[in-house]
Amino acid sequence: xxxxxxxxxxxxxxxxxxxxxxxxxxxxxxxxxxxxxxxxxxxxxxxxxxxxxxxxxxxxxxxxxxxxxxxxxxxxxxxxxxxxxxxxxxxxxxxxxxxxxxxxxxxxxxxxxxxxxxxxxxxxxxxxxxxxxxxxxxxxxxxxxxxxxxxxxxxxxxxxxxxxxxxxxxxxxxxxxxxxxxxxxxxxxxxxxxxxxxxxxxxxxxxxxxxxxxxxxxxxxxxxxxxxxxxxxxxxxxxxxxxxxxxxxxxxxxxxxxxxxxxxxxxxxxxxxxxxxxxxxxxxxxxxxxxxxxxxxxxxxxxxxxxxxxxxxxxxxxxxxxxxxxxxxxxxxxxxxxxxxxxxxxxxxxxxxxxxxxxxxxxxxxxxxxxxxxxxxxxxxxxxxxxxxxxxxxxxxxxxxxxxxxxxxxxxxxxxxxxxxxxxxxxxxxxxxxxxxxxxxxxxxxxxxxxxxxxxxxxxxxxxxxxxxxxxxxxxxxxxxxxxxxxxxxxxxxxxxxxxxxxxxxxxxxxxxxxxxxxxxxxxxxxxxxxxxxxxxxxxxxxxxxxxxxxxxxxxxxxxxxxxxxxxxxxxxxxxxxxxxxxxxxxxxxxxxxxxxxxxxxxxxxxxxxxxxxxxxxxxxxxxxxxxxxxxxxxxxxxxxxxxxxxxxxxxxxxxxxxxxxxxxxxxxxxxxxxxxxxxxxxxxxxxxxxxxxxxxxxxxxxx
Numbered sequence: 246x247x248x249x250x251x252x253x254x255x256x257x258x259x260x261x262x263x264x265x266x267x268x269x270x271x272x273x274x275x276x277x278x279x280x281x282x283x284x285x286x287x288x289x290x291x292x293x294x295x296x297x298x299x300x301x302x303x304x305x306x307x308x309x310x311x312x313x314x315x316x317x318x319x320x321x322x323x324x325x326x327x328x329x330x331x332x333x334x335x336x337x338x339x340x341x342x343x344x345x346x347x348x349x350x351x352x353x354x355x356x357x358x359x360x361x362x363x364x365x366x367x368x369x370x371x372x373x374x375x376x377x378x379x380x381x382x383x384x385x386x387x388x389x390x391x392x393x394x395x396x397x398x399x400x401x402x403x404x405x406x407x408x409x410x411x412x413x414x415x416x417x418x419x420x421x422x423x424x425x426x427x428x429x430x431x432x433x434x435x436x437x438x439x440x441x442x443x444x445x446x447x448x449x450x451x452x453x454x455x456x457x458x459x460x461x462x463x464x465x466x467x468x469x470x471x472x473x474x475x476x477x478x479x480x481x482x483x484x485x486x487x488x489x490x491x492x493x494x495x496x497x498x499x500x501x502x503x504x505x506x507x508x509x510x511x512x513x514x515x516x517x518x519x520x521x522x523x524x525x526x527x528x529x530x531x532x533x534x535x536x537x538x539x540x541x542x543x544x545x546x547x548x549x550x551x552x553x554x555x556x557x558x559x560x561x562x563x564x565x566x567x568x569x570x571x572x573x574x575x576x577x578x579x580x581x582x583x584x585x586x587x588x589x590x591x592x593x594x595x596x597x598x599x600x601x602x603x604x605x606x607x608x609x610x611x612x613x614x615x616x617x618x619x620x621x622x623x624x625x626x627x628x629x630x631x632x633x634x635x636x637x638x639x640x641x642x643x644x645x646x647x648x649x650x651x652x653x654x655x656x657x658x659x660x661x662x663x664x665x666x667x668x669x670x671x672x673x674x675x676x677x678x679x680x681x682x683x684x685x686x687x688x689x690x691x692x693x694x695x696x697x698x699x700x701x702x703x704x705x706x707x708x709x710x711x712x713x714x715x716x717x718x719x720x721x722x723x724x725x726x727x728x729x730x731x732x733x734x735x736x737x738x739x740x741x742x743x744x745x746x747x748x749x750x751x752x753x754x755x756x757x758x759x760x761x762x763x764x765x766x767x768x769x770x771x772x773x774x775x776x777x778x779x780x781x782x783x784x785x786x787x788x789x790x791x792x793x794x795x796x797x798x799x800x801x802x803x804x805x806x807x808x809x810x811x812x813x814x815x816x817x818x819x820x821x822x823x824x825x826x827x828x829x830x831x832x833x834x835x836x837x838x839x840x841x842x843x844x845x846x847x848x849x850x851x852x853x854x855x856x857x858x859x860x861x862x863x864x865x866x867x868x869x870x871x872x873x874x875x876x877x878x879x880x881x882x883x884x885x886x887x888x889x890x891x892x893x894x895x896x897x898x899x900x901x902x903x904x905x906x907x908x909x910x911x912x913x914x915x916x917x918x919x920x921x922x923x924x925x926x927x928x929x930x931x932x933x934x935x936x937x938x939x940x941x942x943x944x945x946x947x948x949x
C-alpha cells in the first residue's frame with residue numbers, strides 16, 4: 246500500500262459520499278461495525294464529537310444494546326454524517342499522482358465517469374482506510390460494486406456500469422479487469438498489476454507506460470537468407486503487415502507457428518526492421534521479474550493497442566498457447582471478463598488497432614480463432630542446402646572448413662539457423678586463434694540436438710561422393726546415362742520427376758538416390774514408412790503431404806525408402822484407411838513438381854496405379870561375378886587377398902549385393918581384427934545364406 250497524508254482529504258470525501266447516501270440497513274450496520282475498528286475513523290470521530298471523546302468506540306446493534314458506555318451504530322452514523330464529513334464532491338488528488346491520473350485519462354481518451362472511476366480505484370488500492378472500508382461490504386456482484394463506486398464518485402450507478410463494460414475504454418485499455426465471481430470491491434474491479442507503482446512516479450508519460458508494460462524487441466540476428474525455404478510465405482506476411490501499417494486497418498493479425506527454434510521470433514523482428522516499424526513485445530515477466538500470468542499479458546496487449554496505435558508500430562505476442570491454457574482454466578474456475586471468454590478473444594482479434602504477430606509452438610488452435618488471422622505461416626526446419634548456406638555465412642571466407650566439411654555438417658545436423666550461428670560463435674570463442682574446427686563444431690551441436698530431438702546426429706549416415714562406386718551396381722538400366730541426363734534437369738512448372746527403384750535388399754537403391762541428389766545439386770529429404778505412418782486417422786495422410794511440401798520448400802530430392810506398405814495394392818486392402826493412405830501418396834506423386842525417388846523390395850505388391858505414375862522404373866539386381874571381384878578388391882585393397890582361388894569362390898556366390906560387402910566390412914571394424922581371404926569369403930557366404938529362399942552356395946562347399 247502507498248498510504249500518505251496527502252491522500253487523506255480525498256479519501257475522507259469518498260467515505261463521506263458513501264455513508265451520506267447508503268440506506269441505513271443491516272448491511273450498513275455491518276459496515277459501521279468494521280468502520281469502528283479503522284484507526285483513522287476512530288480518531289476523526291473523537292476529534293469532532295465531544296460526546297464520544299471519552300467513550301470506548303465499539304458498535305452495538307440496537308436490538309442488543311444494554312446499559313453500556315459503548316457507542317451504538319446510530320451514534321457512530323450521526324457522528325460520521327454530522328460532525329466528521331462535510332458535503333461536496335471528492336477533492337482532486339493532489340501532486341504528481343493527480344497529474345499522472347489526468348495524463349492517463351488523456352492518453353486513453355477516458356470520459357469523466359471513466360476517469361473518476363479510475364481515480365477512485367487507484368485510491369481504493371492505495372489507502373489502507375479505504376481498503377478496510379471496501380472489505381466491510383463483503384463479496385459483491387458487478388451491480389453492487391458499481392453502486393458503491395457510483396456513490397463514492399457521486400455518479401449514477403448506470404453510468405459506472407457502462408464505464409465498466411468490456412467494450413468500454415477502461416477494460417479495453419487493460420488497466421481494469423472485472424472478475425466474474427463475487428469479490429470484495431478491490432478484487433471485483435481489479436487494477437492491472439504495476440499500475441499503482443506507475444502512478445506514484447514523477448511525470449508519467451506515454452513512453453514511461455510503454456517502457457513499464459511493453460518492451461521494444463532487439464534487432465534480429467538472422468537475415469533473409471535464413472528463411473529462403475519459406476520465401477513465398479514470408480513475402481505474404483510482410484506485405485500484409487506493410488499494408489496494415491499503411492492503411493491503419495483494425496483487426497490485422499499474423500500467426501507464426503512451428504517447432505521451437507525455427508526462427509519465428511527472429512522473423513518478426515526482421516520484418517519489423519524491413520518495414521521500419523518498432524515492434525513491442527508483450528512481456529513474459531511481471532514487475533517483480535516473475536513469469537507473468539496470461540491475464541496480465543493480455544492486459545498488456547490491450548494497453549499496447551491503445552498506447553502505440555499511431556500506425557507506425559507492431560505488437561508481438563509470443564507463446565500464444567498461454568491464452569488458450571489460461572482461457573480454459575478461466576472457464577473451469579468461472580473466471581471471465583479478460584481472456585476466459587471465447588467471444589471476447591474473437592472480438593479482440595477483430596478489432597485490435599495495432600497489427601499484431603502471434604507466435605505459438607502448437608498448431609492445435611480452434612478454427613474460430615484461425616479464421617480471424619489475416620495470414621498464417623507455418624515454420625519448418627531448414628533443409629540441408631539452407632543449413633549449408635547458414636554455416637558458410639557465419640564461418641566466413643577464411644574458414645578452415647572445406648565445402649565438403651560444411652556439406653557433411655549440414656547433412657548430419659538438423660539444427661536451426663540460430664543454433665548453427667550460436668555453435669559457430671562458441672567454437673570461435675573457445676579457439677585460441679578464433680578458428681573453427683569441424684570436430685569442435687560437432688561436439689557443440691551434437692548434445693543440443695540429442696536433447697531436443699532424442700536422436701544422435703552423429704549416427705546419421707553421410708553420403709561421401711569420393712567413396713561411392715557407381716560401377717558396383719547391377720541394373721537393367723543405364724544408371725550412368727540416367728544420372729547424366731537428370732543432372733541437367735530443371736523444373737518447368739509442370740510435372741516433376743518420379744523414379745521407382747526396385748530389387749532385392751542391399752542392391753544399392755537408396756545409395757543411388759543419394760548419388761542422384763548429389764549430381765543434381767539438391768539436398769536430400771529421406772522418409773521411411775515408419776516416419777510417415779501414424780496411429781491416428783488421417784495422421785499418415787497429413788505426414789505424407791508434409792514431407793512432400795518440405796521437399797518442395799527446400800528444392801530437395803525426396804527419397805521415400807521402403808515404400809512397400811504405403812503403395813500396397815488397394816485390391817488387398819481390408820480397412821478404409823489403407824486405401825486413403827495409398828490415395829494420398831498417389832495424389833502427391835502426381836502433383837509433385839520436384840524430384841521423388843521411391844525404393845521397394847516388393848515390386849509385385851505395388852498398386853498398379855502407382856506404377857503408371859513413375860517416369861523411371863529401374864531394376865537393381867544381384868552383383869555380376871566381375872562386379873563382385875572388383876568390389877572385393879576395392880574394399881579390401883592393399884592386402885593381397887584376391888587370387889584365383891578367391892575369385893572362384895566369389896563366382897559361386899550368385900546372390901551377392903553391395904550391402905553384403907558393407908556388412909562384412911562393418912563386422913571387421915567391430916572386431917578390430919583384419920580377416921584373411923578365407924574368412925572374408927566365409928562371411929560373405931553367411932550373408933547370402935540368411936536370405937530367404939537361398940540354397941547353400943556351391944562355392945562355400947568348394948572352399949571348405
